[in-house]
Every structure is written in structure tokens, then in C-alpha cells.
Amino acid sequence: MPDEEQSVRAAVESELRLLEPEVRASPALVAELLHPAFVEFGASGRRWDRVSILGAVAPPAGSPMHRIVTSDMQATLLAPGAVHLTYVSDNRGRRARRSSLWRLTAVGWRLYFHQGTLIDDA
Numbered sequence: 073m074p075d076e077e078q079s080v081r082a083a084v085e086s087e088l089r090l091l092e093p094e095v096r097a098s099p100a101l102v103a104e105l106l107h108p109a110f111v112e113f114g115a116s117g118r119r120w121d122r123v124s125i126l127g128a129v130a131p132p133a134g135s136p137m138h139r140i141v142t143s144d145m146q147a148t149l150l151a152p153g154a155v156h157l158t159y160v161s162d163n164r165g166r167r168a169r170r171s172s173l174w175r176l177t178a179v180g181w182r183l184y185f186h187q188g189t190l191i192d193d194a
Contacts, residue, residue, distance in 0.1 A: 074176070080147040083155035083174035086181045091161070093137035099126045107175055107182035115168040115188035138164055155181075160191070167191040 074082065086105055095101045103126055112120040120128075131137060145159040153176035161168050173185040 076149045079149050079153070079155055079176065082176075082181045083157060083172075084145065084147050086174060086183070087157050087159075087172055088142070090183065091140045091142065093139055096129055097131055097137050099129050102126060102129050105181075105183055107177065107184040110183055110185070112186040113188070115166075115190045142170075152176075161188070167193065 089095055090102065090105050095105075103122075106122050106125070108122060110122040110125070112125060114120055141162040143160045143162070145157065148156045150156050150173075155174045157170075157172040157174065159170050161170050168188040168190050171185075171187045172183055174181050175184045176182075
């Protein structure tokens with residue numbers, strides 16, 4: 073079992089990888105990072121599972137992919153093999169508070185749960 077620092081680093085690196093435009097444009101690359109039981113409550117209020125998110129990740133042909141900027145990243149080891157991340161995302165001015173739960177599996181770190189809540193800047 074990796075130590076706390078290795079676990080936290082691996083979860084943060086995996087989260088940031090999921091935010092890379094090249095990864096977000098590829099269902100195969102996203103699938104490598106999602107747990108089979110993955111669930112997300114999106115900033116839109118929609119509930120996503122692994123199948124639905126993989127069907128929605130690839131942008132329409134010719135659509136530009138934008139880099140999502142993160143700030144205020146915090147990571148906590150909850151238990152061996154479980155890391156909780158929180159941060160703020162900014163996708164071209166659409167800001168949201170994010171929460172992710174990463175689990176260590178036999179094939180590596182996988183995103184088990186994610187939630188995004190829009191930030192009202194008013």
C-alpha cells in the first residue's frame with residue numbers, strides 16, 4: 073500500500089489528467105481513469121454514471137477543447153486507498169466547486185465519485 077504522500081500525489085495527478093483537453097476528448101482515456109461504479113452529480117444537476125459520461129465526453133468534430141483551470145486544490149487521505157480532493161474549476165468563466173473521491177484499485181487509482189456545484193459570483 074502506498075504511503076499518504078504517494079496516494080495524495082497520485083490522486084491529484086489523475087484528477088489533473090482528467091481535465092486535460094486531450095484526455096477529455098477521448099472516451100478511451102477517460103475510461104482508464106473511471107471506476108466501474110463511477111457516479112457524478114454534475115454542476116448542471118444531472119446525475120452521470122460511467123456509461124453516460126463516456127458517451128458524452130468526445131466533443132463534436134471541429135469543436136475546440138479548452139483547458140480547465142483549477143485553483144484551491146486540497147487533498148486528504150481518508151483511509152488507505154481513498155483520497156478526497158476539493159478544488160475550484162474555471163471553464164472559460166464557468167466556475168464550480170469540485171469534490172472528487174479517488175479509490176485505489178488493482179489497476180491503479182480510479183475516480184469513484186465526483187460532484188460539481190456552480191459558484192454564483194454575484
